[in-house]
Amino acid sequence: MNKFPDFKNDRKGQLSIEYILVVGFVFVISVTVVVYAADAGELDTAMAAARSGAIEGANIDCFAVYPEKTFENNTDKHPRLISPSNVKIVKVDYINQGYNSTYKKTKIQLRIWASAPSVEEAGDRNCLGDRINYYARENICKSFGTQNMTGLGCNPAYSKKYVFTTGDVKWV
DSSP, rough: OOSSSGGGGGGSSSHHHHHHHHHHHHHHHHHHHOOOOOOOHHHHHHHHHHHHHHHHHHHHHHHHHOOOEEEEHHHHHHHHGGGGGEEEEEEEEEEEEEEEEETTTTEEEEEEEEOOTTTTOOHHHHHHHHHHHHHHHHHHHHTTTTTGSSOGGOSEEESEEEEEEOOOOEEE
């Protein structure tokens, strides 16, 4: 018993047409999947960078290691922050805000949830949150090599197809 089609008896060309249709269909599906995966890959890379940056910012907040100017500001306005505290990143996700004509890219707002039971004052938490947000945006810029395209504080952060902003850190 022969497992292969008998091409000699294919007088109407039906097998060739079926073969071309199947190969064409597989090609179209493959191209669609590759394009979708590339878009998802860029966003996944940005989210991984944001998580890593948020954790880095939280660690710096935990150790109370700040640049000189920030340390002086915290000594005057947020004395609680000059001693170590326990800051943990709970969750990082995003909201797709659609195409933004100003940036000519899709705008993504990062949302970061953190926990710091030892820091109770809202002003202190805002200060900690600003550092967490900064490091999240900075890590995105580093991942895509766009540090020179962004404004002060890496706000907003850019990739090829997206522009990233951050909302206030949510404290739980």
